Amino acid sequence: MIVLCRTDATPAQRDRILAAVRGLGVEPHVREQDGRFVVESASTSDAARCDLERLAGVERVFAGEPGAHLATSDHRATRTKVRVGDVVFGGPETVVIAGPCAIEGRDVLLEIARAVKAAGASVLRGGAFKPRTSPYAFRGLGEEGLRFLAEAREETGLPVVTEVMDPRDVPLVERHADMLQIGSRSMHNFALLAEVGRTRKPVLLKRGMSATIDEVLTSAEYLLSGGNEQVVLCERGIRTFETSYRHTLDVTAVPALQARSHLPVCVDPSHASGRRAFIAPLTRAAVAVGADAVMVDVHVRPDEARCDGKQAILPEEFAALVRDIGALDEVLRRTASARSPETVP
Amino acid sequence: MIVLCRTDATPAQRDRILAAVRGLGVEPHVREQDGRFVVESASTSDAARCDLERLAGVERVFAGEPGAHLATSDHRATRTKVRVGDVVFGGPETVVIAGPCAIEGRDVLLEIARAVKAAGASVLRGGAFKPRTSPYAFRGLGEEGLRFLAEAREETGLPVVTEVMDPRDVPLVERHADMLQIGSRSMHNFALLAEVGRTRKPVLLKRGMSATIDEVLTSAEYLLSGGNEQVVLCERGIRTFETSYRHTLDVTAVPALQARSHLPVCVDPSHASGRRAFIAPLTRAAVAVGADAVMVDVHVRPDEARCDGKQAILPEEFAALVRDIGALDEVLRRTASARSPETVP
Amino acid sequence: MIVLCRTDATPAQRDRILAAVRGLGVEPHVREQDGRFVVESASTSDAARCDLERLAGVERVFAGEPGAHLATSDHRATRTKVRVGDVVFGGPETVVIAGPCAIEGRDVLLEIARAVKAAGASVLRGGAFKPRTSPYAFRGLGEEGLRFLAEAREETGLPVVTEVMDPRDVPLVERHADMLQIGSRSMHNFALLAEVGRTRKPVLLKRGMSATIDEVLTSAEYLLSGGNEQVVLCERGIRTFETSYRHTLDVTAVPALQARSHLPVCVDPSHASGRRAFIAPLTRAAVAVGADAVMVDVHVRPDEARCDGKQAILPEEFAALVRDIGALDEVLRRTASARSPETVP
């Protein structure tokens, strides 16, 4: 059993909570976590648990393994809006994030940034630190890439999102980016989550390739319990038995996460399928299923891309896709349930 | 190596093909399958295989394990249109199939049939033979259910689709139904596929819950090689590690099947998610990703349904959904690639 | 809610049961299934369910979806022994089934049969009806193959097991075989299960490639509720994301099935891995984890095999493996928990 106290629980309330746990005949372990008093003990009866939950200073009691709390719709019934510059995730319009998978150089990044801006993107993406399964693959330009990204923001006015992989890089990436991305392979990197949770930058948290809906929420909880409430969740394809495409885009995750959580949900169809021909239909599916945002790989010369070129679409294809998204948004706004309502269902 | 001969290969051509295989130094096994001469042997060089493929009377040569041929876009580059009554699968409009999961009685079926007809469905679904994991679950009304279904067709004018599970039932179901459904659990029931392949009824072939794209096509091949070319493929959710919903709807399968095959593709969002709240968003996703048809469970009193009531939506919810589908169809018709083009890409 | 009555429930008991269900305010649906009276209704309270379970003539009450009953250790606490000729599945020794994947001809079958007999096999396997994903693959010799198999039994004295795929073939296969195999792809072929359940031949029921432990038991339940209690379950690899080997052998299924059920459990390492080099280590793992039987593909000339040759081992490799199995059996007999005890844990 885990008793999660409120951040404003007084010492007297904490003492009464501890006494109540001891009164159940179980010895509590106590810790301070992210400014929150946490009491852990062997499990007891349901009735005793309910009594504890009614004590002043108690936020939530978990019977067995603790799960998410702040990230859930139990905790907050109105939808969270995440603001990145002037862009709002969780509002009536689908936010479109676009750009190259990896930043490969100053000129090619600026060329792509101008193209996606012209086509109607709202946020620019681009990786300076790239997680790669083999140590011999291109791992990104690092700090130099971040400077190119900042320059692209200055020129286009688009806010930028970029991945941070190492807790030691958080201050550096925070300085250059408008939104920090936690990649799929880092969703269970708890040291990184804790560090990013201490910043006040908006976060794009990608689902691990074999993470359940519950695990996406407990990873978000690390960010929220650290004090960072500006979190957008992102479905990007899961690992299944199917080998005809890289990953299986799990569109059901969108309404499922929206029902369980108050946080906005983004979809990345590019990494999911890994195939250029499927990006447009999957993006349309993401919008139609109710995603609050989509993130699309765009490249001016995909065949020369140093990372994931096979999944990048051309600027002109992207422009057509942005028009589709707008038309779908219009249709969906007319249907009550198609878009995240103000309150969680 | 498998050499598939044309159905019109002459005895002289067959002899020359056999001689050519023997000339490669491998002993052929020969069989007659669905009126087609098939030559099997140990594998040989790529060059030898190419030579064989050029012989008169040869349809296709598979190097190792044989796969699909007639079902693929290699064999036919124009999209197949499947006609069920006046309804066309594979045309510019999304076909909407709706009805109860199981036929529970005459009156309730007629009530649902009228409701889905009024709401705009094109085809009525309803199961008389239900595959159930436990022998103690309700397994359907059998022949009586088929008669109710036929009556519902007479009254509403909607063509009807219903599942056949047992090769011995094919003549019976064929007599009552306009379209035969092969369920997920039967996708690898080769005796059933062979029997249904001998009929000339349109078929709705559902993907097995752990079947790959390749396997969907080889199962379709059993039907096509039997002479039945009226096949609609149906994605209905696959089995993954995620337990928040029954199955994971694999929307990528839609463009993937449309790229590999000339057959129309349907999506069943009801069986995929198993949850009423997700049916409408998933149906919209299916239409947006380019499905040629959708199949939705509808029930007038879902809480009283004897099978899968949790996934059925009400007639009024269904009516709103049909309006969404129409609006999405209109948007998508304006985008070149969003709908199955006349030819396979 | 499903109320399963005892097969010997009297009409008076049935009436009292029906009255009790109606007394809960829910309308029952009634059916007769495999000589058993089954009452189905909307779910009610736990308390009401417990009351029903105590009524005379009631065998079991399922709250929601019905599951397995006769196949579970709730129903029978002593381990079932399945006898095929003189061979006992579920006793102190690991039963070794061996032979070719498919029967390819009389002479090669007899050659293999003699070899596996000499090496120490207890049961001969060989497929006359082969489920193949493509219609163009070799599907077995059919009835001719069954006659060859019977001849091999006469000569070697080994009882024979062979697959039946079509409910219409059950009488034919029953006539020739000592044990009927239900293949992975047929685990959810309920028409076939019902037909085999009506025979009194021992059955080897293979787990579907994406079937859960629960589903293996409900499929077995179809056989047991039909009156056939001679069922051996068989783990043969499941479908996962891993592509380095054909399937992932799930050894945990062995103790899991033995804990949930009283039926013996076999393991097929050949179909699981699909690779010759892995057969011996996986067979040893199967024995060490406590399997009651193993089934191994053996071929005298694997490279000429018409089906799954890559997974067959040579007679001399098989002979060494049988010696390993014997040595492992001896070690494991000394450990109390390593072998199926007389009673289910």
Added chain:
Amino acid sequence: MIVLCRTDATPAQRDRILAAVRGLGVEPHVREQDGRFVVESASTSDAARCDLERLAGVERVFAGEPGAHLATSDHRATRTKVRVGDVVFGGPETVVIAGPCAIEGRDVLLEIARAVKAAGASVLRGGAFKPRTSPYAFRGLGEEGLRFLAEAREETGLPVVTEVMDPRDVPLVERHADMLQIGSRSMHNFALLAEVGRTRKPVLLKRGMSATIDEVLTSAEYLLSGGNEQVVLCERGIRTFETSYRHTLDVTAVPALQARSHLPVCVDPSHASGRRAFIAPLTRAAVAVGADAVMVDVHVRPDEARCDGKQAILPEEFAALVRDIGALDEVLRRTASARSPETVP
């Protein structure tokens, strides 16, 4: 295409390699990684690639995406032996690692350490830093735990292995531990892998819960290319559709990793199944399939454990299991192929 140069490639050799790539008409990107010159370019013909591989100073050329090299049996054909104190992983005996999942306190750790030593363990495990899906779960005692672990080593003489989760903690953990564990959730934490690759401590690298065999090897490659060659791979269960047990222990991974790599392979049956009753049979399976080591959770009072108590066995159960392992080792030593031979097959 990636050209990996030898660490001792001379500047003249590098120049000739670069010239050769340019001669193919593709522009190379060049980087220095872990003291190794790496040349990246667009892919070219197979023939050109083979020519490059023959140039002096070239270690390996990857056609498309780079994979593992140093970790594979292509690079080294003799089995690597990893030494931790006097203990040898990869020798004729199964190494047994045992201890509590988490270090909960000084006294309980010493109690368990003495017990596993007495029962025959060779290495003591215990977590000071625990990766937990929820921020509210017990995350370990940190540095204090490491000191308790060092004390347990002093008293028992057992070398100790413990997890490191954060690249910033590597120097601290390195100071106290004899072997560094990279947990499942960190297998793709490339910053951590790089930091641990710079140490010269032996490493236990656990397979990610949805990592393929190939990915296990590329993660090991990060360690080896950093200069740390003392790596033991560890299978600990993968995520599948089956929910009757926490993970599915993939025993086929053992011979598969041993065939692809020269590194020793460990199995963790405790985290795989998450159920006490399955630990002993799964450990026996791991030994029988040929694992070089096993790692077992042991606790003196599992019901009071603050982490994963359900999967810990008691010291007396562990002692019996160690006897089984010894008996199995003896049987397996008699079979040529059952144990890692000196050379990779």
